[in-house]
Amino acid sequence: MVEPAYTVTSDSETTGEEKSSTFPEIAIGIDIGTSQCSVAVWNGSQVELLKNTRNQKIMKSYVTFKDNIPSGGVSSQLSHEDEMLSGATIFNMKRLIGRVDTDPVVHACKNLPFLVQTLDIGVRPFIAALVNNMWRSTTPEEVLAIFLVELRAMAEAQLKRRIRNVVLTVPVSFSRFQLTRIERACAMAGLHVLRLMPEPTAVALLYGQQQQQTSHENMGSGTEKIALIFSMGAGYCDVAVTATAGGVSQIKALAGSTIGGEDLLQNMMHHLLPNSENLFKNHGVKEIKQMGLLRVATQDAIRQLSSQTIVQVDVDLGDGLKICKAVNREEFEEVNRKVFEKCESLIIQCLQDAKVEVEEVNDVIIVGGCSYIPRVKNLVTNVCKGKELYKGMNPLEAAVCGAAVEGAIASGVNDPFGNLDLLTIQATPLAIGIRADGNKFVPVIPRDTTMPARKELVFTTTHDNQTEALILVYEGEGEKAEENHLLGYFKIMGIPAAPKGVPEINVCMDIDAANVLRVLAGVVMPGSRQPAIPVMEVRMPTVDDGHGWCAEALNRTYGATLDLVTLQKKA
Amino acid sequence: MDALTLSSSVNISKPFHILALSKKQQRERHPRTQFGVSCRGRKELGGGVEDNLYKVLSLSPKSATTDDIKKAYRSMALRYHPDVCQDCSKKEESTRMFVQLNAAYQTLSNPRLRAEYDCELGLRSEKISVGDETWRYIWQNQLAELKRRSHIRMAQNQGSWGSRIRPQNIN
Numbered sequence: 001m002v003e004p005a006y007t008v009t010s011d012s013e014t015t016g017e018e019k020s021s022t023f024p025e026i027a028i029g030i031d032i033g034t035s036q037c038s039v040a041v042w043n044g045s046q047v048e049l050l051k052n053t054r055n056q057k058i059m060k061s062y063v064t065f066k067d068n069i070p071s072g073g074v075s076s077q078l079s080h081e082d083e084m085l086s087g088a089t090i091f092n093m094k095r096l097i098g099r100v101d102t103d104p105v106v107h108a109c110k111n112l113p114f115l116v117q118t119l120d121i122g123v124r125p126f127i128a129a130l131v132n133n134m135w136r137s138t139t140p141e142e143v144l145a146i147f148l149v150e151l152r153a154m155a156e157a158q159l160k161r162r163i164r165n166v167v168l169t170v171p172v173s174f175s176r177f178q179l180t181r182i183e184r185a186c187a188m189a190g191l192h193v194l195r196l197m198p199e200p201t202a203v204a205l206l207y208g209q210q211q212q213q214t215s216h217e218n219m220g221s222g223t224e225k226i227a228l229i230f231s232m233g234a235g236y237c238d239v240a241v242t243a244t245a246g247g248v249s250q251i252k253a254l255a256g257s258t259i260g261g262e263d264l265l266q267n268m269m270h271h272l273l274p275n276s277e278n279l280f281k282n283h284g285v286k287e288i289k290q291m292g293l294l295r296v297a298t299q300d301a302i303r304q305l306s307s308q309t310i311v312q313v314d315v316d317l318g319d320g321l322k323i324c325k326a327v328n329r330e331e332f333e334e335v336n337r338k339v340f341e342k343c344e345s346l347i348i349q350c351l352q353d354a355k356v357e358v359e360e361v362n363d364v365i366i367v368g369g370c371s372y373i374p375r376v377k378n379l380v381t382n383v384c385k386g387k388e389l390y391k392g393m394n395p396l397e398a399a400v401c402g403a404a405v406e407g408a409i410a411s412g413v414n415d416p417f418g419n420l421d422l423l424t425i426q427a428t429p430l431a432i433g434i435r436a437d438g439n440k441f442v443p444v445i446p447r448d449t450t451m452p453a454r455k456e457l458v459f460t461t462t463h464d465n466q467t468e469a470l471i472l473v474y475e476g477e478g479e480k481a482e483e484n485h486l487l488g489y490f491k492i493m494g495i496p497a498a499p500k501g502v503p504e505i506n507v508c509m510d511i512d513a514a515n516v517l518r519v520l521a522g523v524v525m526p527g528s529r530q531p532a533i534p535v536m537e538v539r540m541p542t543v544d545d546g547h548g549w550c551a552e553a554l555n556r557t558y559g560a561t562l563d564l565v566t567l568q569k570k571a
Numbered sequence: 572m573d574a575l576t577l578s579s580s581v582n583i584s585k586p587f588h589i590l591a592l593s594k595k596q597q598r599e600r601h602p603r604t605q606f607g608v609s610c611r612g613r614k615e616l617g618g619g620v621e622d623n624l625y626k627v628l629s630l631s632p633k634s635a636t637t638d639d640i641k642k643a644y645r646s647m648a649l650r651y652h653p654d655v656c657q658d659c660s661k662k663e664e665s666t667r668m669f670v671q672l673n674a675a676y677q678t679l680s681n682p683r684l685r686a687e688y689d690c691e692l693g694l695r696s697e698k699i700s701v702g703d704e705t706w707r708y709i710w711q712n713q714l715a716e717l718k719r720r721s722h723i724r725m726a727q728n729q730g731s732w733g734s735r736i737r738p739q740n741i742n
Contacts, residue, residue: 224641248645409654423652450673452653452666501723512666513653568716 027165027194027411028155029202029403032147034094034235034262036369037061037073038400039155042408045419047401050158058396060084062091063143065129065136070143074150085292087113087130087285090143092262094171095235097140097185098178101125105258108266111280113288113295122549130288141185148189167195167407169202169399171236172256172429175485176475176517176541194410196515198429200229200240201251202402203367203393205424207242208249209405210392212422215246225362227390230347230380231399232370234261239346241354241361251427253354253448255346261302261370264336269298271335272313272323279321290317297323305329306372333375340379347383353448358383363390371395426451432509432517434459435472435481436564444509447477451515456508459564465497469505470562472554473519473540486551487517488542491562494533495523502526505564517541624688627675632692637680644676 028041028050038058039050049057052074060073066088084091092109099106101118106125109116115135117126128135155163170182183193197205207227224245231238238256242249269276273294280287297315304311310328317323333340351358364384370376372395381389409420427450433443436459444457461469469492476484495503508520522535543550625632628643635643649655651672656665678684687709 245641246645246649248648250645421649423649423655425648425652450677452670453673454670513662568719 025162025165025411026413027167027407028159028163029167029169029400029405029407030148030151031169031199031202031400031403032061032094032144032151033233033369034092034260035061035233036396037147037151038397039151040397040400040404041155041159042404042413042420045415045417047404049397049400050155052154060091061094061147062089063093063146064089065131065138067131070146072147072150074147074154085113085288085295087115087283087288090114090127090129090138092235093140093143093147095258095262096125096127097144098175098181099125108262111266111269111277111291113291115283122552130285133285141181141188144182144185145188148186148191152189152191164190164192165194165407165411166191167197167403167410168193169199169403170196171258172198172200172238172240172254173236173258174256175430176487177485177543179515180541194514195406197403197406198238198240198254198256198426199231199233199236199368199399200238200242200254201424201426202399202406203229203231203365204240204242204244204249204251204402205405205422206393206398206402207363207365207390208244208247208422208424209419211244212247213419226356226360227363227365228347228351228361228380228384229365229367230343230371231366231368232260232343232376233368234370236260237343237346237370239350241350241356247422249422249424250450251425251448252356253350254427254429255350255353256429257342257346259339259342263339264302264332264370264373265295265298267335267339268302268327268332269294271331272298272325272327286318290319290321293317294323301327302332302373305332306374329374336375340375343376344379344383347380351383358385358387361387364388365390365393365398367393367395367398369396426515428453428511430475431477432473432475432487432511434507434564435474436566438560438563438565439481441474441476441478441481441484442566444507445511451511452513454508454510456506458567459505459507460567461495461498461500461503461505462560462563462565464500466500466503466562467495467497468493468562469495469564470554470558471507471519471521471564472551482551482555486543488519488538488540489550489554490519490521490536490538490542492521492523492533492536496525496532498525501565501567503532504567623692624675624678627671628679630679632689635679640676640679644672644680647672 026042028039029047031038031040036058037060040047041050042048051057052059062084063070063072064084066083066086083089091114092112095105096109096116100122101124102120102122106116106118110118114130115126115128124139126137127139128137130136152163166186168182168186170179174182179196182196186193204227207229211225224243227242227244229240229242235258236256237259238254240254241252243252244250273279276291276294280291293315294317297313301311301313305327310326313323313325313327315323351361361384364380364387366377366380366389377389381387405420405422406424408415409422413420415421427448428445429447431441431443431447432445433441436442442457445453445455449455459469470489471492472481472489473487474481474484475487478484492505495505502525504524504526506522506524510518510520512518517540518537519540520535520537523532525532623632625635628635628640628647630639630643648669651665651668653662653666653669656662678688
């Protein structure tokens with residue numbers, strides 16, 4: 001295979017609107033899951049899933065560096081599933097991208113055959129693949145870019161035209177920093193991100209289209225339908241509550257967490273071999289093989305438990321290490337009780353945020369690979385008081401179909417039959433605000449705010465004659481600033497000297513339809529209509545790697561000298 | 572950009588006026604909206620009267636039901652959301668209008684916020700009784716704000732005017 005043609009581009013190339021052209025190039029939808037991926041496109045009358053040369057619509061998400069030439073799961077086929085676990089193959093990149101080495105998710109990936117090393121100081125982890133008995137370093141962005149190059153080549157071969165614009169699905173819990181890493185990987189693959197769509201939002205769009213078509217067929221009016229969408233894949237669990245009528249889907253609330261099938265698998269592996277972490281610590285060739293064997297056996301067991309209540313696990317790891325154990329479904333559910341409880345709490349939180357009672361929900365939609373697990377179905381059904389599950393969607397294809405529809409809409413495609421007279425009114429999954437009131441996180445844009453959004457708050461100085469203010473922008477839900485993701489910072493200078501509490505510092509946050517965040521800040525003295533200094537406008541996030549360090553350094557250097565407090569302004 | 576209010580204000584009354592209303596809405600629409608005296612004076616920095624939230628949604632204030640508000644919101648969203656904006660040069664204006672649409676919907680779809688807003692417009696003729704929760708809520712907010720400002724002044728001036736004058740009188 002020819003060396004993949006990807007280029008390293010500037011970090012500044014991020015999501016944004018492209019200049020319009022006479023004939024719109026239809027964006028394709030891509031759903032890269034933690035373990036599986038798919039590509040879809042609007043073909044003029046419906047969504048079509050693209051297939052690779054082996055006629056597969058759903059492909060494995062991995063890149064193997066065997067034979068020194070990296071190739072992904074799109075075009076290459078590993079001869080055995082064990083080969084994926086030989087150390088030469090990187091997978092779970094969606095779980096690793098945009099994370100620092102203090103993250104528990106990164107630590108959980110140390111049990112995988114490829115090499116993950118951490119220094120536990122808040123920098124990016126070291127990742128390497130075993131190639132010809134040497135560890136070859138790489139990054140999750142590079143792995144993802146290689147994979148995207150192959151997806152793009154596949155799509156271009158099928159559609160017989162150049163592909164540049166894409167809509168990608170992302171987990172709800174992704175921070176803006178992680179979104180920039182996804183965008184960078186796409187840029188390296190020569191792709192322009194039109195939209196990054198939370199997975200349940202993509203499903204909501206598909207649901208809206210289905211309701212629209214049903215409404216057309218029945219000549220019905222636009223009755224409002226409330227849907228609960230639960231999406232759980234290998235790496236992430238997301239929930240959304242939406243209100244749909246007349247082709248318009250309103251995202252009322254979103255909730256997400258980094259739990260998924262991978263956690264179920266890791267917990268089961270630990271249950272079958274309690275000492276596995278110590279055994280595999282050295283990451284030698286023998287240990288890697290043992291890890292792989294254990295992983296394959298455990299994966300098979302979990303799959304079988306979806307259709308039968310008891311399964312026999314027989315695996316010989318070598319060195320006299322054997323596992324011979326019967327596992328039943330109750331055991332599997334008990335070992336993973338915390339994971340399932342977390343899923344349940346996400347659903348309850350999402351319904352509360354949406355101010356929707358369970359009885360008001362018309363349709364319950366479950367998608368994602370974990371939707372086949374009986375316990376997952378049961379917990380969603382139980383929270384929803386036994387309501388029957390929606391049957392109009394393929395759980396593995398819903399998100400990518402929704403992304404393809406969004407790609408068509410965002411590309412300006414017109415459908416004469418009205419199949420694209422749709423709109424998803426998205427909401428922010430996380431709150432965005434600044435540090436103020438003495439190390440507190442003060443949200444300017446609260447969670448679940450409808451996008452596009454523009455909101456402002458007024459702050460004031462904390463010291464007499466304070467002439468500078470440090471604006472630290474965070475994203476998250478924690479009450480203290482440090483509990484959240486630092487997105488960026490800038491300093492306001494030239495505040496007119498005055499007693500504390502007198503200057504009015506207006507902080508405005510603007511999120512456009514493409515989810516680009518801009519933070520604006522200006523200073524006004526009471527009684528004056530003119531701004532005291534020029535308004536600052538900063539596009540965020542600006543903080544790059546090692547953002548944990550950055551927040552600590554800013555606190556250590558400036559402390560409270562440039563702090564602000566919230567000003568309760570009466571209209 | 573005017574830093575006094577970083578939100579740019581767009582006069583969106585005109586394009587909404589040309590939109591066709593349903594016959595029922597046309598018949599019941601009042602020729603002029605009544606503006607009564609509000610509990611809280613609202614200073615319009617840009618000049619002119621602030622847009623009526625009902626106008627943003629193209630609704631009649633008195634007859635709009637919850638369902639009407641929802642339908643109007645969805646209909647307007649399909650026109651002004653930037654995702655469905657065909658002309659790219661108007662995307663920014665479209666975004667601004669959509670943000671205003673959201674603000675209007677946020678207020679009018681919440682029964683308590685809508686009641687407060689109707690009161691400001693003078694649409695409710697009932698006298699505000701002492702037991703009215705809305706009135707109590709507004710009053711408590713105003714009192715809390717006055718207390719806060721008083722605390723700030725005390726901290727700045729090391730006490731009230733009276734406490735500064737009293738020692739002088741003793742001398």
